Every structure is written in structure tokens, then in C-alpha cells.
Amino acid sequence: MSGSLIYLMGPSGSGKDSLLDAAREPLAARGCRIARRVITRSAEAVGEDALALSPAQFEAEERAGAFAMSWRANGLAYGIPGQIDAWLAAGEHVLVNGSRGYLAQARQRYPTLLPVLLTVELAVLRQRLLARGRETLAEVEARLARNAQFAGGAAVQDERLHLLDNSGELQRTVDNLLGLIGGHDPCA
Numbered sequence: 539m540s541g542s543l544i545y546l547m548g549p550s551g552s553g554k555d556s557l558l559d560a561a562r563e564p565l566a567a568r569g570c571r572i573a574r575r576v577i578t579r580s581a582e583a584v585g586e587d588a589l590a591l592s593p594a595q596f597e598a599e600e601r602a603g604a605f606a607m608s609w610r611a612n613g614l615a616y617g618i619p620g621q622i623d624a625w626l627a628a629g630e631h632v633l634v635n636g637s638r639g640y641l642a643q644a645r646q647r648y649p650t651l652l653p654v655l656l657t658v659e660l661a662v663l664r665q666r667l668l669a670r671g672r673e674t675l676a677e678v679e680a681r682l683a684r685n686a687q688f689a690g691g692a693a694v695q696d697e698r699l700h701l702l703d704n705s706g707e708l709q710r711t712v713d714n715l716l717g718l719i720g721g722h723d724p725c726a
């Protein structure tokens with residue numbers, strides 16, 4: 539039987555990378571892998587353990603069919619390696635750091651995916667983006683504006699969506715993610 543795909547989404551700064559880092563070991567213990575993303579962001583950028591490619595390299599990989607999923611946002615290109623299909627086919631569960639803007643397309647390819655939306659109060663979001671210090675003030679404002687476009691939109695009103703609040707302690711969010719996943723069996 540094929541494994542389940544957990545598609546994690548959330549605004550920039552909501553804590554997706556932090557959550558995945560903190561949940562890595564307990565997820566692995568439940569037979570759930572976290573896909574390593576390919577991003578056209580410099581390798582020095584603080585944050586997740588993603589593979590950095592230049593835009594030209596990314597496009598070449600994309601054309602060659604290297605990605606199971608790929609999208610553009612925040613002036614960057616993001617890809618999920620095609621390797622996840624082999625993992626899923628082998629019955630392994632896979633968690634990906636996805637995009638709200640790409641959810642509909644992701645669903646077309648993986649109709650049974652489990653969509654999880656990480657949420658955080660707006661004031662906390664702004665403060666976390668500023669404290670992270672990775673983006674310029676203009677880039678932070680652009681990310682908040684992108685988030686405002688999603689608020690109330692189809693991707694966040696979907697009744698199949700599982701909401702996970704990360705306004706408080708990260709460990710509580712980790713526990714809630716594990717509970718959510720366990721409750722839907724993929725990584726139980």
C-alpha cells in the first residue's frame with residue numbers, strides 16, 4: 539500500500555521550518571520522511587536544510603522532470619524532488635513543506651494528500667519575520683501582503699484543511715502535529 543503525503547502550509551514566518559526541525563525525530567520514529575526542498579535561495583540563507591540552486595539550474599532540473607511538485611513565490615522557485623514518489627510507492631509516509639498557492643495543483647497530482655495549515659496571529663507573524671532577520675523590511679512587508687491575500691481565500695477555507703496554531707509554544711505545536719497525523723493514521 540502506498541504511503542500518505544502530508545502537505546504542510548503556512549505563511550512565511552509561521553514556523554514551518556522550526557516545526558519540521560523539532561518534529562524530525564518523532565516523525566522518523568513513525569516512519570515519516572520530510573522531503574528536502576530545492577530553492578533558488580542562497581545556501582547561506584538562515585533556515586531550513588534546503589538544496590540551493592541558481593534560477594537557471596532550477597529551470598533545467600524542472601524541464602528534466604526532476605520535481606514531483608514545483609512552484610514560484612516570494613521571488614523564489616521551490617521544488618520537491620521526484621524521489622518522494624518512490625518513497626510513497628514503497629509505503630513510506632512523506633511530509634512536504636508546501637505552498638497555499640499550489641495546493642490545488644498538488645491535490646490534482648496527490649488527491650489523497652492530508653493538507654495541514656500552520657496559523658499564527660498576525661502581530662506575532664510580523665514580529666517573528668522581523669526577529670528572524672533573513673528578509674529586508676520590504677520583503678517582510680511583501681510576505682505579509684501575500685498572507686493577507688490568502689486570508690479568507692479558498693485555500694484556507696477548505697473544509698478538508700487541518701489547522702494547527704503555532705502562536706504559542708513550539709513544543710505544543712509539535713505535539714499537535716503528531717496527534718493530527720496519528721489521528722489520520724499516516725504516521726501512526
Ligand SMILES: Nc1ncnc2c1ncn2[C@@H]1O[C@H](COP(=O)(O)OP(=O)(O)O)[C@@H](O)[C@H]1O
Pocket residue numbers: 548549550551552553554555556557585666667669670704705706707708709711
Ligand atoms: N512557536 C514559536 N515560538 C516562538 N518563535 C517561533 C515559533 N515558531 C517559530 N518561531 C520563530 O519564528 C521565526 C520564523 O520561523 P520559521 O520556522 O523560519 O518559519 P517559516 O519556515 O514558516 O517561514 C523563526 O525565527 C523561528 O525561530
Ligand SMILES: O=P(O)(O)OC[C@H]1O[C@H](OP(=O)(O)OP(=O)(O)O)[C@H](O)[C@@H]1O
Pocket residue numbers: 547548549550551554555585611612616635636637638639640684
Ligand atoms: O503560497 P504560500 O503558502 O505563500 O507559500 C509560498 C512559499 O512560501 C513559503 O516558503 P518558505 O517556507 O520558504 O518561506 P520562508 O521563505 O519564509 O521560509 C512556502 O513554503 C512556499 O514555498
